[in-house]
Amino acid sequence: MAVDGLRVIAPSFVVPGSSGVAIRTRLKGLTVADERVLRLAGAHLGSLAGRDLKARCAAGLEHSSQAWADRKRGLTPESSSRWAGSITKGSHDQWALARRGQAAHIAGLRAGVAMIERRLALPIGFRGGKREPGGYRSRREWHAKSRRLGVLRARLAAAEADRAAGRVRIVRGGKRLLNTRHNLGAAQLTEARWREHWEAGRWFLAADGEAGKRWGNETIRITPGGEMSIKLPTPLADLANARHGRYVFTARAVFAHRGPEWTERIERNLAVAYRIHHDADRGRWYVTASWQRPAAPGLPLCIVAAGGVVGVDTNDDHLAAWRLDSHGNPLGRPRRFCYDLTGHAEHRDAQIRHALTRLLHWTRRAGVTAIAVEDLDFEQDKTREKHGNRKRFRRLLSRFPTAKLRARLTGMAGEHGIAVIAVDPAYTSRWGAQHWQKPLTTATRKVSRHDAASVAVGRRALGHPIRRRTAPPPRDQSDHAEHRTAQAGPDTRRREETRPRRPGPRTRSAPPGRGQYAGNQDAQHRSERPAEQDTLPLSP
Structure with a gap:
């Protein structure tokens, strides 16, 4: 339920x-x-x-x-x-x-x-x-x-x-x-x-x-x-x-x-x-x-996705793809494979084939053997009575070849030795934009809502949650305005040393250390001594 x-x-x-x-x-x-x-x-x-x-x-x-x-x-x-x-x-x-x-x-x-x-x-x-x-x-x-x-x-x-x-x-x-x-x-x-x-x-x-x-x-x-x-x-x-x-x-x-x-x-x-x-x-x-020809025996999902996947978000004019490792982390930069769905059916079919060909070639070059796509089905949404006067949106649903795209991708991917993983499309666009668009955006990389949705699709195929943990309010964090779980960057120096002394309470249970033993781990209230410190003298 x-x-x-x-x-x-x-x-x-x-x-x-x-x-x-x-x-x-x-x-x-x-x-x-x-x-x-x-x-x-x-x-x-x-x-x-x-x-x-x-x-x-x-x-x-x-x-x-x-x-x-x-x-x-x-x-x-x-x-x-x-x-x-x-x-x-x-x-x-x-x-x-x-x-x-x-x-x-x-x-x-x-x-x-x-x-x-x-x-x-x-x-x-x-x-x-x-x-x-x-x-x-x-x-x-x-x-x-x-x-x-x-x-x-x-x-x-x-x-x-x-x-x-x-x-x-x-x-x-x-x-x-x-x-x-x-x-x-x-x-x-x-x-x-x-x-x-x-x-x-x-x-x-x-x-x-x-x-x-x-x-x-x-x-x-x-x-x-x-x-x-x-x-x-x-x-x-x-x-x-x-x-x-x-x-x-x-x-x-x-x-x-x-x-x-x-x-x-x-x-x-x-x-x-x-x-x-x-x-x-x-x-x-x-x-x-x-x-x-006899169908090849299907492999379990855990084996197919062991080397990571390429998450694909299907849109009206392009396929947004991003490569993810087995832990659900995006690698490299997102890719787009554009197509044009205007015109007659043969032109649309050719556009879909060309876009899927480019997607499969890029997947092979990346060394990935699985593609994750949404299991879309617009058959129940194509009635014009459901969407009222939204003619443009109704036209989009009517011309979008969901069944043909799925059949094309399955057949073409099999020839390249690439498996296709179908995931539930629920909330992938919403949660992708909410939890992944901003963190993945950098000064040199602009991430769109569709790119973030491809990450959500890939993480769902790998069995990882899409939504990320939300940070607590500043006053509820143990370090006040700093997040306790924030990690130091790769270029940050002295990140393995002890934390510098700060005035005021650090937690709700015990005040911080003071004086000359503030940075000494062996002098704090702990059940055991740290393993790296030895009280015995090294020489007589």
């Missing part, structure tokens, strides 16, 4: 490393015949995938393994048994993803309804606290929100009815691209150009890996030399240029990133999944290889 009104701090833990691997390369040197085969195969398999997805969504919650087998059996004559397996599995995964999105949508609607109901019950103009918003500012806003409450309740009822019935709504190719058709001017696209994007987004050229098969995949096969071939669907078998209804492409697939690992895997005939897709904007074809 919470103490002194503070919520319970969750224990820190080592984040398990990612087990999935995906690499991508461009298919260069495709001939006209190669592209024609890819377009025909993608369009044909895409139509089968759309039909199968419709059947899966119609089955809803009544779907069973027997229904899955019937769907696969029905697709096999028009493709192949392996293509049918990939299509049915993709439809099932898409339906499951839509169900998870539906659950998140319902949770957001419920949070919005509860927040509006609470604020409507408060008097108009009632000021809220730091954690909870108050009432609405005017009668007009109160009336508008009461109407919005009715809209959200209707949406919530419809969404809950769909979930209870097992209904989901999926757009192959993406809902955003579908809505772009009605705003071609704003998207700066012609209808023909939009059609190219739409068709490319609905093609299906993906095959699951098969362990024990040659090169790890019988449907889309890539040899160690880069030769790529696919098993053509039955209606396109006349386009084959190799045995067993296969088509061998002129282009070579060369994986520069993780190439040795991929080569070793396919030479051992381990499963590797492939996906071929077309970038309509650039007019390029790409192939992505992915596989699963």
